[in-house]
Amino acid sequence: MNTSISERVDPAALGREISSEVTGRVEAWRERFRDASPFRHVVIDDFFDGAFCSELVSQFPTFDERKAINENGEIGGKATQEKVRGLGPAYKRLDDLVRGEAFRGLVGRITGISDLQYDPYYFGGGTHENRAGQDLDPHVDFNYHPVTRQHRRLNLIVYLNDTWQDDWGGSLQLHRDPYRPPAEDEIVTVTPLMNRCVIFETNEHSWHGFRRIELPPGQEHRSRRSFALYYYTDTRPSDETAQEHSTVYVERHLPERFQPGRTLDGEDMQELRVLLARRDQHLRRLYLNIQRLYGEVNRLRAMTAPPLGSGSEADATGGAPDPSTAALRARIHELEQSTSWRVTAPLRALKRLLRRQD
Numbered sequence: 001m002n003t004s005i006s007e008r009v010d011p012a013a014l015g016r017e018i019s020s021e022v023t024g025r026v027e028a029w030r031e032r033f034r035d036a037s038p039f040r041h042v043v044i045d046d047f048f049d050g051a052f053c054s055e056l057v058s059q060f061p062t063f064d065e066r067k068a069i070n071e072n073g074e075i076g077g078k079a080t081q082e083k084v085r086g087l088g089p090a091y092k093r094l095d096d097l098v099r100g101e102a103f104r105g106l107v108g109r110i111t112g113i114s115d116l117q118y119d120p121y122y123f124g125g126g127t128h129e130n131r132a133g134q135d136l137d138p139h140v141d142f143n144y145h146p147v148t149r150q151h152r153r154l155n156l157i158v159y160l161n162d163t164w165q166d167d168w169g170g171s172l173q174l175h176r177d178p179y180r181p182p183a184e185d186e187i188v189t190v191t192p193l194m195n196r197c198v199i200f201e202t203n204e205h206s207w208h209g210f211r212r213i214e215l216p217p218g219q220e221h222r223s224r225r226s227f228a229l230y231y232y233t234d235t236r237p238s239d240e241t242a243q244e245h246s247t248v249y250v251e252r253h254l255p256e257r258f259q260p261g262r263t264l265d266g267e268d269m270q271e272l273r274v275l276l277a278r279r280d281q282h283l284r285r286l287y288l289n290i291q292r293l294y295g296e297v298n299r300l301r302a303m304t305a306p307p308l309g310s311g312s313e314a315d316a317t318g319g320a321p322d323p324s325t326a327a328l329r330a331r332i333h334e335l336e337q338s339t340s341w342r343v344t345a346p347l348r349a350l351k352r353l354l355r356r357q358d
Helices: 026-035 050-058 089-099 101-111 266-304 323-337 344-357
Strands: 041-044 078-081 126-130 136-140 151-159 172-175 187-190 197-201 207-210 224-233
Touching: 026 041, 026 101, 050 089, 089 101, 101 151, 101 197
Parallel strands: none
Antiparallel strands: 041 197, 078 126, 126 224, 136 207, 151 197, 151 224, 172 187, 172 207
């Protein structure tokens, strides 16, 4: 007789931080994850032990503008803390928990993904705090860890907000296809309530984001708080493996209220200004990436060009080209074939290659 997945979970090995609601229903969570739409995910309430969750809330870091520098080099409305062990005893316990074999095994049983690897760098993870005015365009995440080169497989997020309403914005949205108008897209909304955990796969179609946070009168003191953790594996099924890329964003569609015949008011004009400014910033980042790309390509061309008068890149004995030269030429070809949204990934690889040449 086969032992069920839930029976193989040892709550004692997980310690007191995880609630019995999680460990006692592993098979149910596994089925929900497997059958979920628009892509595989599961939402689990009361994820941590209640007392432990309260400790995480009380030790959550204050908003630090030094940790809120956005992609444009400006102070934004989102602050992150990746060095979680220094935030307090509860976060040290949390870090011990999520890196442990028992917890990784639990998440692996729920998701069906084995040999999950913890990220000691918390690259993009840790504590997240989003203030009013902040949003996150639908996107798929980068697919390789920038240091370990492992495959990114899962996002695990636990929310730490004592109350929240979807009409405030900030609720996680999972998309089938954000390129389609909202009426044609399948969107699943996850309200970021206290001690609610969402686990979802990261692949080439796991589009997710949240609408701009707009808090009503009397709620301006609130912010959207969470703890985020990403898991990796050394290998990945070939049918899920894609060329390396950075985070890929899709700009949001115009709100439904913009219809032919509408007279624009001040709120409409501000909305349009924000949308256009965001698109301009996105294009500016892409143009700068392309500019850097051409600079690196030209540098590589200079490095790999044969000396004047040599007549050949082969060595004096007439043998094959030097392997390092061949590798550099291959990298040039890869960069030249890259499209704008794939620029940053080959640039990182190129810089590593150039450092080895220096």
